[in-house]
Amino acid sequence: MNAPLPGTRPQAANIPLQRARPEATGIRLEQVSKRFRGGVLAVDRVDLDVRPGEFVVLVGPSGCGKSTLLRMIAGLEAVSGGRIWLGDQDVTSRLPQERDVAMVFQSYALYPRMTVRRNLGFGLRMRHTGRPERNRRVAEVAEVLGLEHLLDRRPAALSGGQRQRVAMGRAIVREPKAFLMDEPLSNLDAKLRVSMRAQLSRLHQRLGTTTVYVTHDQVEAMTLGQRVAVLRDGVLQQCDTPQHLFRHPVNLFVAAFIGSPSMNFVAASVSGGAAHFADLRVPLPAGSSLATADRQVILGIRPTGFGVAESNGWPTLRAVPDVVEELGDERNLIIDINAPRVDTDATRAAVAARTADDALLLPEEKARFTVRVPGDHPVSIGEPLDLAVNPERLYFFDPETGQTLR
């Protein structure tokens, strides 16, 4: 997943390997909870083990407790229950300055009255690092991040991307035990965000410092994280590699949240070794535990789980595209399905986390699918076409609990 992405700044690429950190420190959260004054439970008994040198992304809709969790690791928020370990040290009740972690804030939180040089060196100065060593490390980090020509400027004279790099540099220069990043890219425009994402990945490869990264953007989470932890209402839903998360979500929320466009859901029934919805019969994959079941389920299909009907034997669905979204190589079709719409808390939460506009697209009663087809396939609005459903790409969820049925 750490393959270089397009748009990387050359100066980052040309720098030889910096300090690999064989002694990188892991972070362990044991049953960590946070209850704010007034009784709001922001984080509920989260267990998470970040391995030394690992890049873990905390992702979830806003208000899911991911930033609170990060702030608790930093020591900026008191822990209401549970323990936090940095390596083999219990830091639960330690002050932020005693934890030796560095944080990159969404707002960057640069010191406005200090030059870039002094911003970078502040942490070292506070830790009584000698001036020659301080200057050497600041120069080194400035070179890695391409900030050499900006060292004597104040933050107000920097662009958003430059400020972001200074904030990164301030974290790196101290060589802390861990980086904590709280949506560090969300104030950048889309193009710069992609390029900074790539830089972040490379930096992590070089430095090998344990990193916990918070974002609400699942694309950022999937592209950056070696593992991604999905949170909802303060509860950890699943922590896994991006691929595993995408292919094997443990519940409806994770399935709906991960992947863009979102997974399509429809109320269906399972009987006789096949799933039935919208007058369609789709045989269950071989070895499915539902083979002998006779029950109602929520069926999920990713937009990429469809193909254009060919002679591959997949069951086909005749559909009329309402909307065609051109993406160049691909197209997104939005089609109505003659089956009841799935409207659970989990899907609502996941969809609301994306954009409010998505929710508006959901019709009142009927299910509506997004289907991704190759760009070279002729499609036009209102023109019926046959879509083949890949039986191997079906997901089943319990309508009551939202848990995945395998």
Added chain:
Amino acid sequence: MRHGRARFITGFLALPVVLYLYYVVAPFGQSVYFSFTSWRGFSDEKPFVGLDNYVRLFRDELVRKAFWHNVFFLVAVPVSTIALALFLAFLLNVGGQGNRAGIRGVRGSSVYKVIFFFPQLLSLVLVAILWQALYRGDDQGLINGLLMKLHVISRDEPLKFVSDPTPFLGVPAVLWWLLLIAIWGGTGFYMVLFSAAMQSIPRDIYEAALLDGASRVASFVRVTLPLLRDTVSVAWVYLGFIALDFYALVFVMTPSQGGPNHASEIFASQINFNAFNSGRYGYACALAVALTIFALLLAALQLRVIRRDRIEF
């Protein structure tokens, strides 16, 4: 339309401008004119004496004394008030318990804010009466009475407070006691001013400093204080004007309005004394003009010293 608008605006502005010219600007001009005369205030005769009043002013022992007393207040009032107000603002906003996560003020900080701000709500007369009761020189005085009861001081030798001309660090004790009142009365306001300025600094910056390993004191000195520079310099200007005035406190609190034995004489009390007690209006006007010029010079200096640059968070 344009013409009509100009008339409309002129109509509204005319009366206030005329009143301002007549009641504010003209008297200023008149004062300057009187300062070149030996007018005694009650006669029609205003003999022109040129710069005599100004020459005399520089030779006048009492005026020189008053000037240095003003300079004392000019330094002591802003320095002590700002330092104390900053310290309190620091405690109330970021000085909370060190063994807990996050940044907060001391427990009950909002109550303290009200208490510290309270003197600002009292009129000067009330302040004076309050402090007269505190500074009273017999066993009925709040301070003297208590100390006498505790046998810290004897009944025959009470603390004299504002009637004590003995120099302390080269400055008459009475001025130090007056300074105390000024600090008491002014600190609350500036504490609230600094608190507001500190609260407008994004929390992230404090937190970044904490994570960078800065202690609360270090983060205050190196991060917060530089960000308060503009607010502090505004406070400095205000307090400077208060220090140059100071008339009311001296007038109400000290014996013979500047005593004892001119130990608390200030420029304003000299102006008052010369004009209304000695009937030397011309000379008093020269003193007032000199004070104005001094204040303007200070303001100009202040503006030069403060380099204004905008801060973006």
